[in-house]
Amino acid sequence: MTGRGPSRGGADGGLARHVPVLPAEVLEAIRADAGGLFLDGTFGAGGYSRAILDAHPENRVLALDRDPGAISGGQALVSAYGGRLTLVETEFSAMEDAAAETGLGGFDGIVLDIGVSSMQLDEAIRGFSFRADGPLDMRMASSGESAADLVNEASEARLADIFYHYGEERLARVIARAIVADRKAEPFRTTRQLSDLIGRIIRTRPGDIHPATRAFQALRIAVNDELNELARALHAAERLLRPGGRLVIVSFHSLEDRIVKVFLAARSGRGGGSRHAPVMAQAVPTFRVEGKWPVMAGEAELAVNPRARSAKLRAAIRTEAPAQGDDPAVFALAALPDEPVRGRGKGRGRR
Template identity: 60%
Template sequence: MSELRPRHIPVLGPEAVALLAPHDGGVYVDGTFGAGGYTRLILQAADTRVIAIDRDRSAIAGGFDLVQSADGRLTLVEDRFSNLVEVCEAQGEPAVDGVVMDIGVSSMQVDQADRGFSFRQDGPLDMRMGTDGPSAADVVAQASEADLANIIYIFGEEKFSRHIARAIIAARKEAPIATTRALAEIVGSVVRSKPGQIHPATRTFQALRIFVNEELDELYQALAAAERVLKPGGRLAVVTFHSLEDRIVKTFLTERSRVGGGSRHLPEPTQAAPSFTVLTKRPIIAGDAEVAANPRARSAKLRGGERTAAPAHRPDDLPGWPTLASVMKAGVMRAGR
C-alpha cells in the first residue's frame, strides 16, 4: 500500500474520505481527479474500486502511474463529471457507494502559466480545463459590454463589473487582449486595492474561469447525476472554495432532504420523498494546521449527504444566468453585421 500514499494532499482530504466511509468491495467515484489525492486516500482506506473522472487530459496522463500501482482497482476517464452516470454505466457500475467532488481549478492548473488561469504569471489568456470550446481570450474578444459586465458580476461577485467591462471594450478596440498580464493590467487600471487586500483582478479572473468552463452548470448537473448513481446508503462529499459553489451544494442537499410542507389548512402538495440525509449540518472547514500548510484551504467548505432509498428527484432547472453558447453566438452575430 506504500505506493498509494498521497504525494499530493487534497484539501480536507481525510475529512472528505471519512464522510464517504469507504468499505471493502465498495465502488467510489472521484469526480475531479486532479492530482489524484482523494483517489489515493480512498484506495488506501479499504479494498475499494475507484472510477476517477477529469476533463483535463494532462491530469489523466499524470495518473497513469497510480493506475499501475492500484493493481486494477482504478479506472481513469477523461470526461466531465456532469456525465458521471454515463461514465459509471460504461464501466459496468450503474450504482456506486460514494462520490467525491473537489470543485474549481486545481493548484497544478494554476501553477502552469501556459494554461492562463492566474494573473500572477504571464501566459495566454486561455483558462480552459479541457481542450475544446472558447477560451477566455475568445470571450473577452467577442462578448458585448453588457454580457461581460453580467459575467463578471454574477460569477465573480465583482461590484465594479460595469467599469471593468467598459475598460475591456475600450482596450480591445486598440489591440487584442491575449495574455493574462494584459487583462490584469486593464482590470487594475479601474479597480484599486489597498495593501493586504486581494489583487484587483482576482474576481474578474474567477468569473471568466467559471464562465469559460461552465463550472456552476456542471456542478448543478453533477449533483443531480450523483443522486441518480448512488446506491441507498451511498455517500456524497463535496468540497467547495467560494460562496457561489457552496450555496449550490447547500441548497441541493437542503432541498433533497426536506420532509413535508404546505399549509395545514390546505391539502398537502404532492412532494418527492427525501433522497438524501444531510451528514453535515454545518460545513466542515480546514483546521489551523492545514490552512498554514496550504493557504488555499482557508476558504474550503465540505458538505456531505447519504442517499436514501427514495427515487431521484427531477433535476433542477439551471438559473437564468448568461451561458457560454448564448454569449458567443451573440458575439458572432455582431461580428457578422
C-alpha cells in the same frame, strides 16, 4: 482554490505540489474504510483517489477529469493499483455515461472537489492565473471557447454580467466597458494584458486581494461552465448512488456552496422554495443529511495548506427513494440572470 493531489508525490510519482483539502474529513464522510465502489469526479493529481484506494484493500475507484494532462499524469497510478482504479477523460457532469461505458454502477460514495487545481494555477501556459504572464486561456479541457475568445468577442453587457454574477465584482460594468474600448486597438491575448487593465481601474489598499482576482474567477467559471457542470453533476450523483451511498462535495466559494446547499436542502426535505421555484408538494427525500455542515479546515491544515482556507465540505446519505427530476432552483442559481447589470457599480475606480 486548492489542488487535488496526494500528500506524497504526484500522481506520476513526481514532486509533491498538490495537497488534497480536508483529506481525513472526506474519507470519514464517504466511509472509505468500509470498502466499496467510489467515484472521484475531480481526479486532478489523484489525491482523493489514492487516499480512498489506500483506505481499504477492496476499494475500487472510477475517477474522472476533463483535463487531458491529469489523465496522462494519472496513468502510473492506474498501473500501481492493479485494476482497482479506472481513469476516464470527461466532465464530472457526464459521470453516468462514464459509469455505463466502464460497466460500473451502484456507487457507495461520490466525491467532488469543485474548482481549479493548483497544478492548473501553477502552470502559466494554462492562463488561469494573473500572477504569471501566459496565454489568456483558462480552459480545463483542450477544446472550446477560451477566455481570450470571450474577452475579445462578448458584448459589453455579457462581460459585465459575467464579472458581476460569477465574480461578485462591483465594478463589473466599468471593467467590461474598458475591455471593449481597449480591444478595438489590440485584442487581449495574455493574462498580463487583462490583469494590467483591471489594475488601472481598481484601487487597492495594503492587505486587499489582487484587483484581478474576481474578474479572473468569473471568466474561468464562464469558460468552463462550472456552475451548470456542478448542477448537472449533483443530479447525476443522485441517480448513481446506491441506497446508503454518500455524496461528498468540497467547494471553495459562495456561488458553488449555495448550489450545493439548495440541492441538498431540497432533496433532504429541508427546502422551503425560493424566488426561482415555489414551494410544491413535498417529495420523498432522496438524501439524508446528518451532523453539522459545512466542515472547514482547522488551523493545523491551514498552516501547511493555506489554499484550504475557503474550502467547505458538505455531505449527505442517499435514501431508498427514487431519484427526482431536475430542480429548477438549482439550475437558476447556476445561470446568469436575465436582467443585465446596470449603472457603473459601486466601489473605488479609475481609468
